[in-house]
Amino acid sequence: ETEAAPVPRVAVVVCLMKGKTVLLGRRRSSLGDSTFSLPGGHLEFGESFEECAAREVKEETGLEIKNIELVTVRNSVFLDEAKPCQYVGIFMRAVLADDDQVPQNVEPNFCDGWDWYEWDALPKPLFWPLENAILAGFNPFHT
Ligand code: 8DG
Ligand code: MG
Ligand code: MG
Numbered sequence: 161e162t163e164a165a166p167v168p169r170v171a172v173v174v175c176l177m178k179g180k181t182v183l184l185g186r187r188r189s190s191l192g193d194s195t196f197s198l199p200g201g202h203l204e205f206g207e208s209f210e211e212c213a214a215r216e217v218k219e220e221t222g223l224e225i226k227n228i229e230l231v232t233v234r235n236s237v238f239l240d241e242a243k244p245c246q247y248v249g250i251f252m253r254a255v256l257a258d259d260d261q262v263p264q265n266v267e268p269n270f271c272d273g274w275d276w277y278e279w280d281a282l283p284k285p286l287f288w289p290l291e292n293a294i295l296a297g298f299n300p301f302h303t
Contacts, residue, residue: 168246172212173200173290175253175300176225181276182300183221183263187287188270191241197287199274203250213252221274222264224257231303234296236289249289253300 175198176183184196201216203209210228217225234249263274277283279301286294 166244166246168248170203170250171200171247172203172209172216172250172252173198174213174217174225174228175231175251176217176221176223177253177255177300178259178276180280180301181278182282183223183274184277184283184286185220185265185274186272188268188272190243191238191245192287195285195287196277196283197290198251209250209252212250213254217254220267220271222266223261225254226257228252228254229303231300232293232298234289234293234298236292247289249293251293251298251300253303 182198184198187193187195187197199217199220200213201220203212207215209230213228214225217223229252231251231253234251235246236249237246238244265271265273285291
């Protein structure tokens, strides 16, 4: 059986900021299983980055967000995976539309649950494209 050749895909990820903290969830996925990552997912046809950010955050956490802005773009190539893949990662930042909202684990098959973590004390291990972005200077609080 032959599979279609892999192609790069566009992913929008969202650094949702509350005070000095950001929202992270532990992944349940063949890619980066058990690592902490931002809410986010694949850009759908016709969407703006901001629309995708709001939709993915809503789908995964139930939260409504505002002040959605582009922070940086990263190219992440996963050649060592069983299914090699490549993501152009669009890193956005945003804040809660209403500070009283509490994240819900809407997709428990893909995430152990969401929580707020101090930017200066992030949990380990981070999903490696997020880790790499931070090592390269990604900081949603300094833009
Ligand atoms: P979808 O079906 O909802 O569209 O996608 P998903 O199931 O939510 O996809 P995902 O794995 O959460 O995100 C898509 C890709 O985005 C992921 O496989 C790799 C890339 N990505 C990064 N950094 C991050 C990050 O910090 N969090 C998430 N969730 N994805 C990231 O490059
Ligand atoms: Mg996701
Ligand atoms: Mg998703």
